[in-house]
Amino acid sequence: MQVLSRTRKFFAVRRLAGASGLLLIMATAGCGVLDDRSESYVYEKEGDELTLPESADSSRFSQVMPIRKITPADGSKMYPSDIPRPPDMTSEILEENYLVEELDGRAWLLVNDVPGRIWPAVTTYMNDQGLGVAHDSPQLGLLQSELANFNMRARDLLELSSAPVDATAAEPKVILQVRIAPGVRRKTTEIQVRKLASVHGSEEGSAWPGELLTWNGVPESSADQLALQKRLLADMGEFLKAREESKSFSRAASGMDTKPLVKLISENDTAQAIGMDLDYGRSWAEVNRALSESDIVVLDLNRSEGWLFVDFRSADERDPGWFSWFSDKEKPRHTHTVNLVERDEQVRVTADVVDGYSGDKRAEDLLTQLFDYLY
Numbered sequence: 258m259q260v261l262s263r264t265r266k267f268f269a270v271r272r273l274a275g276a277s278g279l280l281l282i283m284a285t286a287g288c289g290v291l292d293d294r295s296e297s298y299v300y301e302k303e304g305d306e307l308t309l310p311e312s313a314d315s316s317r318f319s320q321v322m323p324i325r326k327i328t329p330a331d332g333s334k335m336y337p338s339d340i341p342r343p344p345d346m347t348s349e350i351l352e353e354n355y356l357v358e359e360l361d362g363r364a365w366l367l368v369n370d371v372p373g374r375i376w377p378a379v380t381t382y383m384n385d386q387g388l389g390v391a392h393d394s395p396q397l398g399l400l401q402s403e404l405a406n407f408n409m410r411a412r413d414l415l416e417l418s419s420a421p422v423d424a425t426a427a428e429p430k431v432i433l434q435v436r437i438a439p440g441v442r443r444k445t446t447e448i449q450v451r452k453l454a455s456v457h458g459s460e461e462g463s464a465w466p467g468e469l470l471t472w473n474g475v476p477e478s479s480a481d482q483l484a485l486q487k488r489l490l491a492d493m494g495e496f497l498k499a500r501e502e503s504k505s506f507s508r509a510a511s512g513m514d515t516k517p518l519v520k521l522i523s524e525n526d527t528a529q530a531i532g533m534d535l536d537y538g539r540s541w542a543e544v545n546r547a548l549s550e551s552d553i554v555v556l557d558l559n560r561s562e563g564w565l566f567v568d569f570r571s572a573d574e575r576d577p578g579w580f581s582w583f584s585d586k587e588k589p590r591h592t593h594t595v596n597l598v599e600r601d602e603q604v605r606v607t608a609d610v611v612d613g614y615s616g617d618k619r620a621e622d623l624l625t626q627l628f629d630y631l632y
Contacts, residue, residue, distance in 0.1 A: 354501075355494035357487055361538045362477050366448040366490040368497065372398065372437050375446045375497070379435055382496045387411040388433055392469035400435040401469050414492075415452050416485060429454040433489075436472050441518050441535065441543055443632055450489050452482065519543075519632040521624070522605075528624040531606035531631065540597060540604035547630035553623075554589040563597040569623050574616045592616065593623050 354369040368375055376395060383390055387410035388402035405411035406428060412419070415431055436449040453470065478486065522530045533540040541560055548555055554568040568575075568589040575587060592614040596607045606627065608620040 355498050357490045357494065359483070359487065360542050362483060364449070364483055364486045364490060366494050367440060368446040368448060368494075369444075370446055371444055372439055372446045375448070376437060378497050378500055379437060379448065379493070381500070382493055383433070383435070385496070386414050388414070391432070394469055397469075397472075398437040399469060399472060400437070402433040402435075405431045405433060414489070431455075434470065434472070439518070441539075441632070443517075448490065448493065450486050450493070451478070452485060517632060519628065521628045528621040528628070529607075531624055531628055533604040533606065533631075534602075535604060537597070537599055537604055540606070543631055544595065544597065544606060544627070547627050548595070551626055551630045553626075556589055556591050565595040566591045567593050567595060567623075569593040569618050570616055571618060574618075592618065593620065595623070595627070 356367045358365055358367055379400060380390055380393075383400060383402055387408035388405060390400055391403040392401040393399065402411070405415050405417065411433075415433060417428075417431060431452060431454045434451050434453055436451075438447050438449075439445070440447045516534075518534045520532045520534075521528055522532050533543070535543070541563075544565070545555075545558075548565070548567065555565050556568060557566040558564065569592050570590065592611055594609045594611060596609065598605050598607070606624070608623040608627075610618075610620050
């Protein structure tokens with residue numbers, strides 16, 4: 258009996274060692290033990306088409322879960338190493354439909370709609386506030402109010418004094434001008450406002466404004482003027498939001514210049530640069546926004562010199578694998594540089610790959626992704 262007891266212990270130890278060895282192999286092999294079938298759908302050969310008996314009514318048979326056709330050329334694109342977040346392809350996915358934005362002493366109302374639908378609503382707003390519309394040009398995107406001096410509601414809106422209105426009083430004549438233009442992002446509209454006052458006592462002021470004034474040629478807004486503009490834009494945004502269900506469409510305003518402000522410049526189907534028909538300050542801000550929304554890490558930047566150092570590695574390149582259990586999270590690394598240069602009244606955005614980076618992400622890949630989030 259003593260020999261049999263030792264024999265049982267011997268075989269038990271062997272079984273335990275064998276099981277431990279198998280577990281060790283499975284742990285070190287990882288996915289090698291289990292078959293990864295996530296891409297089987299892409300590479301699986303197409304089977305024979307289902308054939309129904311001649312007596313069957315084909316109208317009663319259909320696919321409950323249709324599977325779309327995939328050509329071999331498209332199969333490799335189904336599983337990229339790094340799948341980015343969905344870009345802002347349309348304005349429908351803006352977090353807010355009416356957002357007041359500010360940059361370099363300018364403010365505007367970003368609206369999630371096309372100018373043709375915004376124009377009638379802004380006209381209604383001006384009439385509702387007692388401003389009226391004295392001159393307008395849908396082609397230029399300009400609306401100009403009547404004199405605000407002789408309407409108490411308009412005076413209060415434009416922060417004029419509450420003194421009694423007298424046609425002979427020594428008071429500058431005041432109007433409100435509104436500019437409506439297509440936004441940088443597709444299917445959006447940007448609205449700007451400004452309060453204009455005549456110079457009291459001048460001959461020009463006595464007859465002003467007898468015609469539609471051009472938008473250019475006005476000095477940069479002061480801090481008080483900017484604060485008033487932002488308040489007016491916020492008030493206009495609330496008015497437009499309340500009238501969303503009753504919007505009409507202006508065919509005249511639909512003829513407004515809708516040329517894209519952001520264009521991808523390509524050569525032989527390869528992205529070379531991004532052209533932005535904006536001033537440098539606005540272009541810089543939009544590029545920074547696009548980098549942030551696309552989760553591209555910015556390590557360093559210099560606005561005056563026009564460059565941004567970014568980490569554009571794929572998720573696979575940033576993943577240290579099994580060694581991540583024993584080490585800290587890998588820090589971002591400078592792999593690409595984004596450059597902004599003013600050229601021919603346009604800002605050109607280009608990208609370069611840093612020496613020493615041997616990954617799969619090319620400069621044209623960075624430009625293409627940036628363009629998706631810019632426009």
